[in-house]
Amino acid sequence: MARKISMVIVMMLLVLPAMHGQKVYEHNYLVKVGDSAPDFTVKEVGGKSYKLSDLKGKVVMLQFTAG
Template structure:
């Protein structure tokens, strides 16, 4: 009889643990792309997801074409105060680094006047425009 009681208690405990773990799993947010969801989120040291975007100057830039180069990938918006504050330092770094480092400053609000902002601040590095918000989603910015 004691063995049966212990077996029932152990089974109930295991069932309770299984229910708690099942309820504890968080569903992926709807705005996360399938690629990012499949990756389990972006992890340190993981290969950066590839993307291809038009730049402000009309060129096309594809991340995978820069394989083997040092790339500084930045996401920014014209309405973002920290983004505005970092741009002069990034421009200075761009001038100092020259061809050693490629800066890709992906703009996430291309519907605003990005060109005026870039011209006003004397930015010379490439500004890819994420018009469809796909790269922003993939990188979970």
């Protein structure tokens, strides 16, 4: 019985932070189709920074990869 309770507690500790992260995503970072993108800054591998607002009027393509 104690083992089952321990497993439930461990599962809750793993799941609750993920649920909180989902709520933050839903409320703060969702951009709808047609909305302007929020201004942000990215840094390339060489160290040079690019700010979205500096590229206003130009075509910008973002590619996100993982790995």
